[in-house]
Amino acid sequence: MCTGICQIESILGMRYLGFLLLLGLFSYQPAPKFPTKLSDYGLFQGKLQDQIPVTGVIPYELISPLFSDYAHKLRFVQLPAGQSVTYNPDSVFQFPVGTRIAKTFYYPFDERKPESGRRIMETRILSHEASGWVALPYIWNEEQTEAYLEVAGGTSLVEFKNLQGKKQQVNYVVPNMNQCKGCHERDGMMTPIGPSARQMNASMRYAHGEENQLNYWSRTNQLTNVPGNRPKFVSYIDESAPLNERVKAYLDINCAHCHNPKGPAKSSGLFLDYRYYGTTAYGNMKSPVAAGRGSGGLSYDIVAGKPAESILLYRMNSHDPGVMMPELGRTIIHQEGVAVIREWIKSIH
Amino acid sequence: MGQAQFEKALQTRLILASDGDLIELESGNFQISGSLSLEGKKKITIRGKGMDKTVLSFKDQQTGAEGIKITNCENIVLEDLTVQDSKGDLIKSMHVKDITFRRIKAEWTGGPKSQNGSYALYPVLCTNILIDSCIAIGASDAGIYVGQSQHIEVKNCTAYQNVAGIEIENSLFADVHHNHAYGNTGGILVFDLPDLIQKKGGFVKVHDNLIEANNQSNFAPKGNIVGKVPKGTGMLILATSNVDIYDNKILNHQTVGVGIISYFMSEIAIKDKEYDPYPTAISVFNNTFERRLGRVPLEGRFAQIYRFKLRFGRNVPHVIYDGILDSARCGSDGQYLPQHRICVHHNVNQSVANMDAEHDFKNVRRNPVELDCVQEYVKSNQF
Numbered sequence: 001m002c003t004g005i006c007q008i009e010s011i012l013g014m015r016y017l018g019f020l021l022l023l024g025l026f027s028y029q030p031a032p033k034f035p036t037k038l039s040d041y042g043l044f045q046g047k048l049q050d051q052i053p054v055t056g057v058i059p060y061e062l063i064s065p066l067f068s069d070y071a072h073k074l075r076f077v078q079l080p081a082g083q084s085v086t087y088n089p090d091s092v093f094q095f096p097v098g099t100r101i102a103k104t105f106y107y108p109f110d111e112r113k114p115e116s117g118r119r120i121m122e123t124r125i126l127s128h129e130a131s132g133w134v135a136l137p138y139i140w141n142e143e144q145t146e147a148y149l150e151v152a153g154g155t156s157l158v159e160f161k162n163l164q165g166k167k168q169q170v171n172y173v174v175p176n177m178n179q180c181k182g183c184h185e186r187d188g189m190m191t192p193i194g195p196s197a198r199q200m201n202a203s204m205r206y207a208h209g210e211e212n213q214l215n216y217w218s219r220t221n222q223l224t225n226v227p228g229n230r231p232k233f234v235s236y237i238d239e240s241a242p243l244n245e246r247v248k249a250y251l252d253i254n255c256a257h258c259h260n261p262k263g264p265a266k267s268s269g270l271f272l273d274y275r276y277y278g279t280t281a282y283g284n285m286k287s288p289v290a291a292g293r294g295s296g297g298l299s300y301d302i303v304a305g306k307p308a309e310s311i312l313l314y315r316m317n318s319h320d321p322g323v324m325m326p327e328l329g330r331t332i333i334h335q336e337g338v339a340v341i342r343e344w345i346k347s348i349h
Numbered sequence: 350m351g352q353a354q355f356e357k358a359l360q361t362r363l364i365l366a367s368d369g370d371l372i373e374l375e376s377g378n379f380q381i382s383g384s385l386s387l388e389g390k391k392k393i394t395i396r397g398k399g400m401d402k403t404v405l406s407f408k409d410q411q412t413g414a415e416g417i418k419i420t421n422c423e424n425i426v427l428e429d430l431t432v433q434d435s436k437g438d439l440i441k442s443m444h445v446k447d448i449t450f451r452r453i454k455a456e457w458t459g460g461p462k463s464q465n466g467s468y469a470l471y472p473v474l475c476t477n478i479l480i481d482s483c484i485a486i487g488a489s490d491a492g493i494y495v496g497q498s499q500h501i502e503v504k505n506c507t508a509y510q511n512v513a514g515i516e517i518e519n520s521l522f523a524d525v526h527h528n529h530a531y532g533n534t535g536g537i538l539v540f541d542l543p544d545l546i547q548k549k550g551g552f553v554k555v556h557d558n559l560i561e562a563n564n565q566s567n568f569a570p571k572g573n574i575v576g577k578v579p580k581g582t583g584m585l586i587l588a589t590s591n592v593d594i595y596d597n598k599i600l601n602h603q604t605v606g607v608g609i610i611s612y613f614m615s616e617i618a619i620k621d622k623e624y625d626p627y628p629t630a631i632s633v634f635n636n637t638f639e640r641r642l643g644r645v646p647l648e649g650r651f652a653q654i655y656r657f658k659l660r661f662g663r664n665v666p667h668v669i670y671d672g673i674l675d676s677a678r679c680g681s682d683g684q685y686l687p688q689h690r691i692c693v694h695h696n697v698n699q700s701v702a703n704m705d706a707e708h709d710f711k712n713v714r715r716n717p718v719e720l721d722c723v724q725e726y727v728k729s730n731q732f
Contacts, residue, residue, distance in 0.1 A: 151364045152357045152360040152364065153383075154357075155383075173383075173411075176364060178420075179413070182386070182388075182418075182420070185421075188389075266474075266546050267443065269544040280544065280620045280621075287543075287544070287574070288572055288573065289542065290473070290490070290494075291570075292437065292438070292490050292569075293463060293466070293467065294437075294467075294570075295570050295572030297570050297572060299572045320436065321436040322414055322435070322436030322437040323436075327413065327437070331411075
């Protein structure tokens with residue numbers, strides 16, 4: 001009367017049977033509608049690792065990008081054939097259904113010598129389906145020939161030399177699909193974060209030469225109704241730019257995707273969208289809400305003139321998962337970002 | 350299957366779950382290295398083999414702030430498992446409609462420490478929350494914390510060695526009953542705070558609870574509002590309106606059985622123009638109070654007020670009210686109109702004091718006549 005499972009049970013004991021059952025329970029394959037390999041999208045020509053886009057896939061850059069453990073990023077967008085985006089000055093462009101955005105994260109072996117090669121970690125595909133945006137993480141293999149869909153994400157250790165020639169080690173974390181939404185969310189819906197007018201109003205080196213990205217998109221009919229006068233973020237690493245503008249750009253791209261009235265961190269009441277600059281919601285003398293030990297024993301998010309008493313800086317300057325902000329997307333401290341915010345808090349009164 | 354495979358398989362299962370799925374976890378102690386997340390699903394049950402039988406430990410967590418994070422879902426049930434030692438909160442649910450936590454033990458295993466995460470069970474911005482027969486231990490803020498939510502029932506739970514045992518914050522329509530809160534800094538707190546999305550809480554019933562000996566030293570990291578709760582607090586109502594506290598046993602608290610205070614007592618400036626800092630329409634009745642004679646412990650800001658301003662000596666009243674009134678709610682006698690009144694009546698061993706904080710504690714009065722009224726505000730309401 002004993003079945004095979006009984007035999008397994010008697011041989012391995014209940015604990016292992018549990019594991020086997022779990023294995024059966026969890027052995028789901030990713031939903032078939034999404035390609036399992038990056039190459040299946042046909043976004044690139046030649047060797048996949050060279051990341052040379054096919055015609056119709058446009059590379060783009062952001063002026064002040066999100067910090068991701070010093071990873072370098074390549075960004076591409078592919079609009080559905082014959083469609084365009086309508087310009088707006090304030091927020092991320094509303095890309096049509098069928099749009100795909102690809103973002104590749106890599107580390108040069110040596111930041112001083114980009115030609116020395118690189119280790120590509122992951123490519124995230126943001127795909128605008130009829131039901132909304134979907135974020136899909138593809139993790140590159142060791143051979144750097146292909147990237148595979150891993151809905152649960154993953155981690156891997158990577159080493160590189162930074163601009164100072166110092167060896168850096170990063171335990172690089174690829175977020176899982178749900179965590180992608182942890183940042184890419186407005187009102188419960190998935191959305192891109194980066195490509196807005198103020199982030200793209202800068203020139204970029206294309207195959208045909210250098211050109212302002214908004215001009216190029218406009219000229220090639222991918223962006224319509226582009227006015228002559230367009231907002232522009234400064235680059236937060238640009239020391240010649242006004243300090244408050246660097247801060248606005250930094251906090252907007254690194255924090256405001258969650259810390260806005262429609263984002264996942266709205267329950268905190270701390271809003272770091274550039275438009276809240278100067279308000280209590282931007283943190284000045286604002287008490288934390290549910291910061292827990294993230295408060296670091298401090299009483300306010302920002303205390304003008306006192307960086308050491310400001311929770312915002314304390315959390316940026318931590319890599320403890322229970323303290324640090326952003327809570328995802330980094331495992332190490334962004335020293336340059338911390339420096340900008342520290343200088344700014346010191347300067348305000 | 351090793352620990353890493355288990356974690357990956359479980360996270361994959363959570364991501365790919367179809368609406369309506371039951372996800373069962375076997376017995377065992379599983380080490381999890383990153384936040385587990387469930388997002389955008391409907392009608393999912395996650396069920397272990399029982400408290401202390403299925404144990405998810407986040408002791409060596411590398412990534413993510415929470416142990417388990419549940420967001421943008423409907424109809425979620427978590428039951429019969431233990432979660433331990435995450436870096437941040439243990440189980441956080443946000444924007445979930447209909448969520449049940451049943452027989453969940455959520456704990457930091459190293460005793461009360463400021464390095465522990467903030468909240469053990471943490472639904473925020475949710476509607477229709479049931480927390481039933483759960484145990485919360487060791488939170489450096491609140492063991493069971495319901496924030497900015499509506500329609501809440503917390504029952505049959507046990508909370509100990511937390512700063513706050515159970516806290517209802519900026520939440521509407523909460524029924525907190527038949528719980529056991531002991532050995533925390535404060536047993537059960539009902540707070541309304543400024544600068545939040547859901548501005549106003551209230552309509553809260555707290556009844557049939559055993560709230561005893563919450564005399565743990567406050568170990569909350571500074572900067573958090575619960576860090577101001579004095580050790581030895583049974584219940585504290587901060588700036589909330591429409592609260593009934595009845596049929597509880599509130600025993601052996603070194604500082605206060607039930608404190609009713611405005612946000613001004615936090616000594617934090619209020620910048621939120623829509624915020625209502627006054628506790629109003631609160632009734633404390635049919636409770637049993639007990640306390641041995643003795644001075645309040647000398648710890649924290651409130652202790653200084655007790656020592657230098659209130660000067661109760663060893664005979665400390667069970668119920669205190671800060672006495673700071675909102676003039677817009679007062680009648681011609683300078684007291685609250687009946688519908689806003691703070692009432693304390695028919696308690697066993699009742700003793701009450703008005704701190705007169707509005708006038709720098711000049712006229713501290715025991716058993717003040719203005720609190721001697723018979724009222725029920727929400728007891729008969731169905732939430």
